[in-house]
Amino acid sequence: MKRTVPLMIVMVGGILMMVQYFIPHQYSQVIFNNYLEWAPIVGAFALILGVGSLTRLHTHKIRRKAQNWQYSWAVLIPLFGMPLFALIIPQSLGGGSDVHGVHDFLFMHIQVPIQSTMFSLLAFYIASAAFRAFRAKSALATILLLAAVIVMLGQVPIGDVLGKWLPNTGLWILRYPNLAAKRAIMLGVGFGMLATNLKIIFGVERNWLGGAGK
């Protein structure tokens, strides 16, 4: 019951869904359509695990007054405040019921700026990483450096000023050698995914069972 039944569910579900793809019969379509209805419902409940774990971690920190425990409130208050303001009191800041509610405000004016700033922050770190990675110590590092510089200069106005060949070469690198490398990597990833799929379906790979209840 604890390990065999889940492994059987995986095997039967996996083979059934794999086979239905190749059999365009109405029964297989019914199975597939039911799956499309059921899978998001089952998957949605997984969010409870995430919310539960995060809540447990932060309430534990607050109770033990662990280091930086005050910041745990900054996680818990919006975590439960967002659903509260969206579903229970969705009124706007002005008192009406238009889109300018607290939920909308928190998302548009805190979440969005913080996330895009965090990604833009990487521009600074990527510059220092580039300095370390691109020191032309070998022929391969020189190729890496040249490709990156040509692609970067090819996309800014100064590249056009330096010569028409620069944006054209940048585009050529992106369209041919870059595509060749990406395609080889994608093929490798694809074969890896196929092997992993089969290993999970046939119960060779069982790490997903975890250690719950042994």
Next chain:
Amino acid sequence: MYDTIGIWVGAFFTLAIYSFLYKENPVYRLAEHLVVGISLGYTMVLIYNTVILPKLLEPLFAGNHWILIIPGLLGLLYITRFIPSIAWLSRYPIAFIMGTGMGIGFPLTMKAYVLRQLEAAMVPLYESGMPWYEVFGNIVMIFGTLAALIYFFFSKPHKGLFFGTGSKIGIWVIMLGFGATFGFTVMGRISLLIGRIQYLLGDWLHLIE
């Protein structure tokens, strides 16, 4: 008023994140923790509004889709993860999602990652009227893909004319690809940085148009 307060709050948190460039500080930590809570809270609302309500609760309460009790109960089994004595029951919904996902994923992966890639790599090296750089590009793309695949083939030692030379050409192609990808990523991040600076100097301080 709503927009003005929003822009000030947005500017405050933008600067809070940039303050990390100096060193880690309490304002940055506050912003970092807030974003975790808000994004998960937002996801909860999104999942409820797009899945739980229209696909489970509404059909169930309409009284004509009682079969949906099965995925609902299966999903609820996730909660048993928090009760150690019956935590193993949480494997059932995981097994359902895992098994069916793997089964559906197999032919799709085969199609998207293998067959389509092979199909797209089979291009004519030369056609009449094709400019020289396209001919050269096609040669680089076809033989570059083969060479990069040889580099990733570890079951044979990279020695000799085929495996040795092939893997050497392969690593050159891979480095060109990595360089181009890196350059592309840098440009993307710089665009985001420009966007944030425009937000601070334009929307917030009105120093630029």
